[in-house]
Amino acid sequence: NAGVTQTPKFRILKIGQSMTLQCTQDMNHNYMYWYRQDPGMGLKLIYYSVGAGITDKGEVPNGYNVSRSTTEDFPLRLELAAPSQTSVYFCASSPIRGLRSGANVLTFGAGSRLTVL
Amino acid sequence: AQSVTQLDSHVSVSEGTPVLLRCNYSSSYSPSLFWYVQHPNKGLQLLLKYTSAATLVKGINGFEAEFKKSETSFHLTKPSAHMSDAAEYFCVVREDSNYQLIWGAGTKLIIKP
Secondary structure, eight states, rough: OEEEEEOOOOOOOTOOOOEEEEEESSSSOSEEEEEOOOTOOEEEEEEEETTTTTTEOOOTTTTTEEEEESSSOOOOOOOOSOGGGGGEEEEEEEOOHHHHHTOOOOEEEEOOOEOOO | OOOOESOEEEEETTTTSSSSEEEEEEEESOOEEEEEEEEESSEEEEEEEEESSSSSEGGGGGOOEEEEETEEEEEEEESSOOOGGOOOEEEEETTTTTEEEEEEEOOOEEEEE
């Protein structure tokens, strides 16, 4: 099994450009998440989804958009890239049963390093 | 609201000596707590989790953590460090109201030969 696959691994953007970070999971997990990781900080939740067609804002949603048209895919879109969005982005997924029982075990992708200049 | 504090940004130990990574949390309820590890240029991997069962939790690679409610702590330990343990470690608490995870800032573990 591939688990959670993120693309691209690295990207450099100019201010004002737009791009989409792709995330796909093949574990049939209902919950999917996008986090950003800044140096010296813990992960901050950007958006999450509890199933196809349902998304919700996390802690730091400004400047981002998401969609969830299928169970497998959860792309993250940056419309007008800003230097403050320079970060490492992680996609993750978890089964709904794990969340309710408190186990909440996330499977993470390998990360996407984005630099905005 | 829950929060989590990792008391050390960096911990340096010699290979073969014990490891202690400290984590304190605040929570209104009985929390679920986790430790994740991130090796350089890799994604995050679950080390161990506490979900109101045994207070001493054993994880992968010889790590364990003890939940101490009176001290609101969930420190991560390992009896003997190995070079392959060099990584960043994150303590995480699960928020009861919406099941979201609250992440500590991370502790970078450095292993000296």
